[in-house]
Amino acid sequence: MTGASRWRRIAARFRPHRRAVLLAVTLMAVSVGLSAGSQLLLRRLIDEALPRHDVTAVGWLCGGMLAAGVIGTLASVGQTALTHRTGLRVVRDLRADLYDRVQRRPLGFFTENSTAEVQARLVSDMGGISEILTSTGQSVVFAALGLIAGFAVMLALNWPLALISIGLALLLNLANNVLARRGRVLARQRQDGVGEMMRVVGEDLSLSGIVLGRTLGRQEWQRDRFGTVSERIGDLSYRQRMVGTNAWALSAVTFACLPPAVYWLSGTVFPGLTLGTVVVIATLQLRLSGPIQQLLQLSTTVQSAGAMVDRVFDYLDAPATVEPAGPVTPGPVPALRVRGVGYTYRNRRALHDVDLEIPAGSFVLIAGATGSGKSTLALALAGLLPPGEGVIEVAGSGPADERRLRELVTLVPQESVLFNASLRENLMLARPGATAAELAAATSAAALDELVARLPDGLDTTVGERGYQLSGGERQRLAVARGLLAPRGVIVLDEATSALDPATADRVVRGVVDHAGGRTVVMIAHRIPALHAGDRVVLLDGGRVRESGTHEELMALGGAYAAMGVRRDSVAPATAAGR
Template sequence: MLRRIGVRFRPYRWQIACSALMVTVTAVLNTLAPLMLQRIIDHALPRHDVRLLVVLCGLMMGAGVLASVIMIGQSALIYRIAQGVSARLRIDVYDRVRAQPLHFYSERGQAQIQTRLISDIDGVDQFLSGTVQQILAALTTLAAVGTAMVILSWQLALACMLMAGILSLLNNRFARRRRALARVRQGLLTKVLRYVAEDLSWSGVLLGRTMRRTGKQRERFAKTAEEIRDVTFRQRMAGISAYALIGTSFACVPPLIFLAGGTIGSGISVGAVVVLVMLQTRLARPIQGLLRLSGSLQTSVAMFERVLEYLDLDTDDHLLLPNPSPVPTGPAHIRLRAVSYCYPEASGPALTLVDADFTPGSVTVVTGRTGSGKSTLALVLAGLIAPDVGSVQLNDDGGPARLRAEVTLVAQHTALQHGTVRDNVSFACDDLTQDDLDRVLAATQLETVVARLPEAADTSIGAEGFRLSGGERQRLGVARALLTRCRVMIADEATSSLDHATADHIHAVLRRHCRDKTLVIIAHRLPRMEPDDRVIVLDHGRVVEAGTHATLRDAEGPYSGLLKAQYGEMPEMPGVSSSS
């Protein structure tokens, strides 16, 4: 893991070398002051040498000012490096996460992903910008102070270093415990984020209140919060115990130095004894800091390990492309051959040996009972999931990346941003004009809805579009899709929240919009049909019937049964006129 951390700093190697040099110079300057103090006590003051006293005091002040200036520059350099590494790390994790198969997001959950991108990387950032700087400063101070102590009295310096080594071994026992507790605490924080996302969102609050389970929601949140309290208490008490032991040990050292200087060390001057005590205090401070920081180090290592789990994820490189190539004009032909797909850990396949042709410029309605595999087929056609077996080709070219570049999917559950109507519609294109916005809002019968909003199209619709009804959200999703550049459009239950009249209107709009495209309508509730519309009926992931509406309507098969279940004993459904 240390090697992988080091790789992150490779682009900043010269800045790091400069920072290390500045830290070393600062440590040397801070150590010169006690050495000059010895000269003041042993020579300048007893001899009343004013000139020497002025020179030494001036040098002490100059060294202090210069050390402070260098420290500011060194801190700025470290912060710049740390922010660069953290930003790159966050971008890399984001890229890894967005290049995962769809089932990844349901398995991991939004809260876990947010924890990695925000909380864990924030912890790594604090370590890089604060802890590393303090560790580097402490190590250089130890080296400088240790050298000065050896010059004054190597025996006492050796005793202090030996004690520091023993204390370090004791601290390691506490550090391992803190690291384990840090991992447990991060897991609990992830759980809290999940509860916040589930319970305090618009849909979560609505669910809790309508099901009268707000007490249950609070109970599980409070239980996890109390677990975090207990784990954090144990983690910090482990650190305080180690710190108290170390502090007590170092508190005993100055009296021992005075005792040694007055007995076995009679050759040591008063100034040397005083400076040794001062240096021991300066030696104790970085040692205590290092041992105290080991707790932060262990926590940061635990966070970095969690981040590395995401950096090690396998990815689909095609999903990492920043922008797709321009979409060709004209309808496309999608051909499925023996396509099968099974969701991870599912009891059975969602699709089994599906053969289907979606010819250029055609309108195809895919229908079937609930759970028959309709939405899974839509995901396959859109290139959002790759079949386990079989092939999907678009104009004789295979691969999910090609499908994603030329197919637009309008999903049943409309994903809306926490922004304005204009923000959500303009997500489909970078050059949205007011005329384009007005056109798609009118086409989806949203112009009057938007006009009633306080700031019209510039009104925020809130998280998940909660200010709009379910049908209005679906129509806004359709309006957005009308602005996408594609050759194939798939509407997966895109009108499930609409009344019959409005749904018929939206389907007519889609037909007009897709006259030069290939249109696939996934529908449990059948739309108004044209005689030449193609129909595919799925049942338990298999194609049980396929043909035109006119042919299958009178065939007394599954499609005919679905028609009768929806429309009664109507002999035929009214067609869609070209002007509707």
């Protein structure tokens, strides 16, 4: 992205706030104009009022300078408030758009990019952009207006000296651009390093990272890894700051020579200048050196911030293929049909031409060895992974896209995702308006009621970071209870009882089916739970459906399912619910 297009896109974000921007710029112009006007009053004070000892003129001129200073300060305060409020609103909207775009990226994006990298763009990069759009942006406009006003006054007083000053500013700008380009490259490298550091910290200083490092005796390696990344960021930061310092030093040395040059020119080349004119020109030269040096430094800052803007727009420009699911309204439980579904990851084929019937209100067990494609099929059924081949149909409605499937299916994954909040808050994420009776029914179905009764604060007990104040089995049961509360007609349990002992797992499965109340339950498991007559079993092998039928049919077949060592007496009597 070129510099012009980058800042054009940022400028477009200010269009809804153009009135506030116009008012802020007007207040800046008033402040700068009054400051420049006070210099003309100073010239008259030195050349006319003071030599004549005109007390009245001195009073009026000093009063005018005082009024200009007070009014200019008030205008500056007003524009600062407008600038910061408007800039922060633009940043808020930009950050929200970035969050929304990342949230709608396909699952592959999250497997290829670390969470820390996403956080770096949402927090660190957006923080840098916020600084540019508020304080830095205000300083740039102020300095530019100050230069324009100062040069205008100098042109009015002595145009040759004004042209010399303008030429000097242009030469300094050319020299600074060379340094600014280098600073931008270093800034992008530094921001990439910050993302890497956040990834390392997220991995090594999380609870799981601490446990891993201590149990494997790799704490020193973790510390060295962090130190390497930190040292790289420090080196890039030093080089980036030195680029800015060199630009400042170049302008500082140049402007140190200006006052003597003005006095020499006034005494030799332009001997007709009045004392007031000489003093005002020398004062303006010194006062202009500040905005020029500020613009040179800010130019480096803005160029460096361009790297952050590019990183943010890299995400904003990426396609967002996942549409939010619509509101779920009660309706008949759907029957699903999987037709020729296949899926290939970057380095392997996961599913091959899968055909599958999932009748409404049924219980379907999907079994198979590790790597057989069970979890991939679960993601496809839940509308989280679009099939590379084939379709998933809803009986009576035809092929369903991912959004439609997410409105019909809820997935309870093997790795429970819990927030650092209470059990109640984690449960009500699935149904914000859940009643106490509904929460109690869900926790009972997931065999979690005894735990809740033992906790001092019951459902209001905090589960800790990622739920680590609970055991693995308790986290899984909490996730199952949450899935039962979700208003979906199909529940997919992907190894959701893998951390439970067989007796508790069977109790949870029975509770899920009983609580489902006619909803479809699809269970993915290595360990075969207690089945009932009529329950369907699908055996995946190498991403293909190898066998499909009821438990009795597959045992009678004597094939791969029977060879898994499943007991014939694992079939329980049918329940009143129809299983």
